[in-house]
Amino acid sequence: MNTVLSVPDSSYVAGARREIEALARSIGFDEKDRGRAALVVTELATNLARHGQGGDVLAKSIKSDAATGLELIAIDRGPGMANVADRLRDGSSTYGAPGASAGTGLGAIRRQADEFDIFSTPGQGTAVLARLWPQRQAVVDRVAQIGAVSVPKHEEQVCGDSLGILQAGTTISAMVVDGLGHGVMANAAAEAARRLFCAGFTASPAAAVQKIHAGLRATRGAAVGIVTIDLAANRAVFCGLGNIAGLAAAGGNVRRFVSMNGIAGHTAGTFREFIYPCDGPGLVIVLHSDGISANWSLDRYQGLSGRHASLIAAVLLRDCGRGRDDATVLVVKRAP
Numbered sequence: 001m002n003t004v005l006s007v008p009d010s011s012y013v014a015g016a017r018r019e020i021e022a023l024a025r026s027i028g029f030d031e032k033d034r035g036r037a038a039l040v041v042t043e044l045a046t047n048l049a050r051h052g053q054g055g056d057v058l059a060k061s062i063k064s065d066a067a068t069g070l071e072l073i074a075i076d077r078g079p080g081m082a083n084v085a086d087r088l089r090d091g092s093s094t095y096g097a098p099g100a101s102a103g104t105g106l107g108a109i110r111r112q113a114d115e116f117d118i119f120s121t122p123g124q125g126t127a128v129l130a131r132l133w134p135q136r137q138a139v140v141d142r143v144a145q146i147g148a149v150s151v152p153k154h155e156e157q158v159c160g161d162s163l164g165i166l167q168a169g170t171t172i173s174a175m176v177v178d179g180l181g182h183g184v185m186a187n188a189a190a191e192a193a194r195r196l197f198c199a200g201f202t203a204s205p206a207a208a209v210q211k212i213h214a215g216l217r218a219t220r221g222a223a224v225g226i227v228t229i230d231l232a233a234n235r236a237v238f239c240g241l242g243n244i245a246g247l248a249a250a251g252g253n254v255r256r257f258v259s260m261n262g263i264a265g266h267t268a269g270t271f272r273e274f275i276y277p278c279d280g281p282g283l284v285i286v287l288h289s290d291g292i293s294a295n296w297s298l299d300r301y302q303g304l305s306g307r308h309a310s311l312i313a314a315v316l317l318r319d320c321g322r323g324r325d326d327a328t329v330l331v332v333k334r335a336p
Contacts, residue, residue: 004057007045010046044057068134071131073127119307146165160178161190161327248277
């Protein structure tokens with residue numbers, strides 16, 4: 001689950017910095033890396049207040065086989081940028097009168113981050129991704145690039161959605177689950193599904209959904225969607241029960257996933273798998289809970305499919321989140 005730090009104005013910058021310093025300490029960052037994290041979130045939050053007309057920082061720990069890192073994503077619905085490359089140059093600023101800002105914010109973020117990406121559209125807003133790893137040991141995505149955002153309903157302390165990722169060679173299995181309702185009981189159902197899914201790799205999405213259905217009988221139940229992506233065979237196999245949505249986009253073709261009616265743990269009819277070709281360049285797989293409106297299209301965002309998977313997920317959350325439910329977006333791309 002992401003921690004959401006709202007930054008409506010500059011008075012919230014210091015609080016965001018304190019939150020991220022505490023998170024960085026909790027995941028084991030040393031003093032130098034905590035300093036980098038503090039600098040990055042300060043610049044992200046300052047940019048939200050100055051240029052984005054306010055916005056949010058999404059923060060969470062991220063894990064690789066060797067280390068635990070920190071992911072920060074700033075999202076806003078401000079004026080956006082027509083020329084991102086120009087704004088990345090030190091000394092370039094649109095804030096206030098000439099000389100009011102040193103214009104080093106985005107450049108400083110890029111220098112301090114081990115992974116950096118940005119997506120901005122005039123009139124629609126900006127999203128900035130910064131990932132930090134201990135001792136600057138950036139993780140290289142050799143097979144697939146995976147990103148996700150997951151946030152609870154406003155004022156809830158826990159998220160009723162969850163997700164899971166398993167990998168075996170060039171095959172990736174990804175799950176999004178939405179516990180019925182929201183709050184503690186929804187979270188319990190979603191986390192039970194996540195544990196069942198992560199207990200072992202299952203090549204068949206239908207078999208995995210059946211396993212979760214059988215294991216959630218003592219909970220209030222959940223919607224669940226699982227996709228297995230075979231990058232060598234260029235295909236995706238999906239099985240869904242309930243209102244988990246998704247698609248596979250590659251080579252200019254977009255194929256939306258079909259999910260069956262039901263509630264895992266309570267009501268299920270047919271556990272049916274659907275096969276989707278994934279040949280062609282630019283493979284992007286998206287799964288999301290119903291906290292995200294299904295009325296969206298990657299075609300609306302020129303260049304977004306080429307951005308980092310986490311940045312794609314954050315932009316869809318920003319623009320398509322319903323705001324009245326838990327919301328999760330999971331994105332898998334072929335490694336660059």
